[in-house]
Amino acid sequence: MNDRLRRISPLWSVTDVSEYLQVPVQTLYSWRSTGGGPPARKVGKYLRYVPEDVVAWVDGLGTEVA
Template identity: 55%
Template sequence: MTTDRLWTVEDVAEYLGVPVSTIYDWRTKDYGPPGKRVGKYVRYRPHDVIDWFESLDDNAA
C-alpha cells in the first residue's frame, strides 16, 4: 500500500502554475488531470497529475 499524500486543488494549481479557479473550470469541462471526490473535496494522486501533464502535446499552444 502506498502512503503518498493526495494533492489538493491548490497543490495541483501550484504544480501546473495556473490559478486554482482554472483547475475548477477544467473540471466542469472534463479537462485536466483526473481527480476524485472525497466527500465535498477533490483530491488528486500526484502520479495522475504528472502523467496527465506529460501526455499533453508539446506543440499545442
C-alpha cells in the first residue's frame, strides 16, 4: 500500500456516525429520507460517510436552542 492510501481516513458506517453524533441509527436514516443530516454515500448497499464531511456538517449547525 502506498503512503497516500495509508493517510486516507476510512469511511464511517452508520453505526460510527451514530456513536459520534450520539443519536440513534434510525435518526440518521430518517434524516437521509427527508434530505437532512450529514452527507452520505452509497457503497454497494451500504451507507458510508466521509469523517471530514460529518465534522463539517456539525460545524455548520446553528448554535441556537429551540
